[in-house]
Amino acid sequence: MADKRLKPKKKNTKSYDNKLITWISVGLGAFVAVVIAIVLIITMTTGYIAKVDGLKIYDYEYTFFLQQAMYELQDEKFEEPEGFSDMSTEEQDELYKAFWTDEVKAEAAKNALEDARQFKAQYRLARDKGYKLTSDEKNNLKANITQYYNQYISYGYSAELVEAYFLGGMSLSEYKDFAVIQSTIEKYKTALKEDINPSDDELKAIYEENPDDYRTVGVRKFKIAIDVTKPTDDQAEDYQTKLDAYNKACDEAKKYAQEIIDTYNSGKTMNTYKKDSNGEYVLDDAGNKTVDKEALSFVDYVKAESDDSSSSSTGGLSEINNNAKDAVEEITDYALSMIWNADRTQIVKKDAESEPKTADNEESTEENTVMTDLEMIETETAIYVVRAESITDYENSKESEEGAADSIKDVIKAEVLEEKAVEKLEALVNEKGDDYKITSKKTDEIEELNKEIFSGI
Numbered sequence: 001m002a003d004k005r006l007k008p009k010k011k012n013t014k015s016y017d018n019k020l021i022t023w024i025s026v027g028l029g030a031f032v033a034v035v036i037a038i039v040l041i042i043t044m045t046t047g048y049i050a051k052v053d054g055l056k057i058y059d060y061e062y063t064f065f066l067q068q069a070m071y072e073l074q075d076e077k078f079e080e081p082e083g084f085s086d087m088s089t090e091e092q093d094e095l096y097k098a099f100w101t102d103e104v105k106a107e108a109a110k111n112a113l114e115d116a117r118q119f120k121a122q123y124r125l126a127r128d129k130g131y132k133l134t135s136d137e138k139n140n141l142k143a144n145i146t147q148y149y150n151q152y153i154s155y156g157y158s159a160e161l162v163e164a165y166f167l168g169g170m171s172l173s174e175y176k177d178f179a180v181i182q183s184t185i186e187k188y189k190t191a192l193k194e195d196i197n198p199s200d201d202e203l204k205a206i207y208e209e210n211p212d213d214y215r216t217v218g219v220r221k222f223k224i225a226i227d228v229t230k231p232t233d234d235q236a237e238d239y240q241t242k243l244d245a246y247n248k249a250c251d252e253a254k255k256y257a258q259e260i261i262d263t264y265n266s267g268k269t270m271n272t273y274k275k276d277s278n279g280e281y282v283l284d285d286a287g288n289k290t291v292d293k294e295a296l297s298f299v300d301y302v303k304a305e306s307d308d309s310s311s312s313s314t315g316g317l318s319e320i321n322n323n324a325k326d327a328v329e330e331i332t333d334y335a336l337s338m339i340w341n342a343d344r345t346q347i348v349k350k351d352a353e354s355e356p357k358t359a360d361n362e363e364s365t366e367e368n369t370v371m372t373d374l375e376m377i378e379t380e381t382a383i384y385v386v387r388a389e390s391i392t393d394y395e396n397s398k399e400s401e402e403g404a405a406d407s408i409k410d411v412i413k414a415e416v417l418e419e420k421a422v423e424k425l426e427a428l429v430n431e432k433g434d435d436y437k438i439t440s441k442k443t444d445e446i447e448e449l450n451k452e453i454f455s456g457i
Helices: 029-034 059-077 089-099 102-128 135-154 159-165 172-193 200-209 239-265 298-305 329-336 408-431 443-454
Strands: 048-052 055-058 216-225 270-273 291-296 317-320 338-340 347-349 375-378 382-392
Touching: 048 059, 048 102, 048 443, 055 059, 055 102, 059 089, 059 102, 059 172, 059 443, 102 172, 102 408, 102 443, 135 159, 135 172, 172 408, 200 408, 216 239, 216 298, 216 329, 239 270, 239 298, 239 375, 239 382, 270 298, 291 298, 317 329, 329 338, 329 375, 329 382, 338 382, 347 382
Parallel strands: none
Antiparallel strands: 048 055, 216 317, 216 382, 270 291, 338 347, 375 382
8 A cells, every 4th residue: 555644745726627637638647646645445335425406426526525625734734843854754644643633634524525516516507508528528538538547557557556546546437427527617617717817917926926936947966976874873883983984985075076166167177087897997007097088068077977867868957946846955945046136147046146257268158158156065965066057937938839838927827717717616606505505415424434534544
């Protein structure tokens, strides 16, 4: 079984869109993004737990919405104490369990039932407004689901795992029914979006409220792994010996990092040297290391010598923001500390704007651009040489290709349209009052489902 703990994550705008089901196509891979890490297959006989305007809310639908409600509640209300990331899994588990009081569980159950009510009511509303799927749309949708389901089975996943991870705990037939409802709602929602026209000022204001959620900072890093593990048992007899060895390895790594920094920041370049099958340098007759490749740019040096296995293909470059963090926390912090200077001619650190730099070697143009000088970042397991090379923000973000609608402005606009369309749908449902209220509620069945779901935390 997978880890049953809920994983806090940035919460998306409230929507039943699973980010894969649309009214023209569907895939299964990202469905797991909106399903929490509880892996439960409900074994009860499929039945319904309530009705909305005569439409049944099935137990598998309620189960899905309960898991989603739990996910959102934990994301919103669980506060990690200081040092949480350094705690053991067992210690973290205890804090998660303490969070899930009877009161919080009751709130999750209440939210789930309301979400399920909205889901069915919005479906009824969409159909009444003439946005039901055509036969071809339904058939294509279900065929695509079957295709992706079979694709995952061909990868070696069991049917149980595919249902648990990619179908939100639903069977294939249940998921298809769920997808038809969802896609009908999405079809209506798409029509509602056509009447929503946020202004440029509104979009810019949203960006400026949380710019690091949208802008990306391009950081190139060179990794020097510390090949000695830092000792933790200070009572062990050989503790000091191991600590000395670790400190020596750190000093050597930092010395190497400083050599790289001084070389490239002064506009010079570095060479790589030949090694034999044992990893030893090949020496010439005079005892000097034999050059393999000379006068490498920093990018090429990263590709050739960095201890990060992906650097040979990526050149050590990562695009970083709040939603695409580097695996090394210190590098993420470094990236998010970068801004444009006043005239957007150079990248500088926040609260530390500097004059444009000039390299000693004026023939080297690489270092005379918007990018920062190289600097060192130290961690317990590696030393990094990094520089910020680009910032893509609201002002300079462009579509990847014409019509892609993936610039930062486009992304924010899509979020606004989604949020406002969801709000409009919920308002239309609520305007109907008792027409869309919960009826035929089966309290015992709901409590049994709650018990089974909550047993996982």
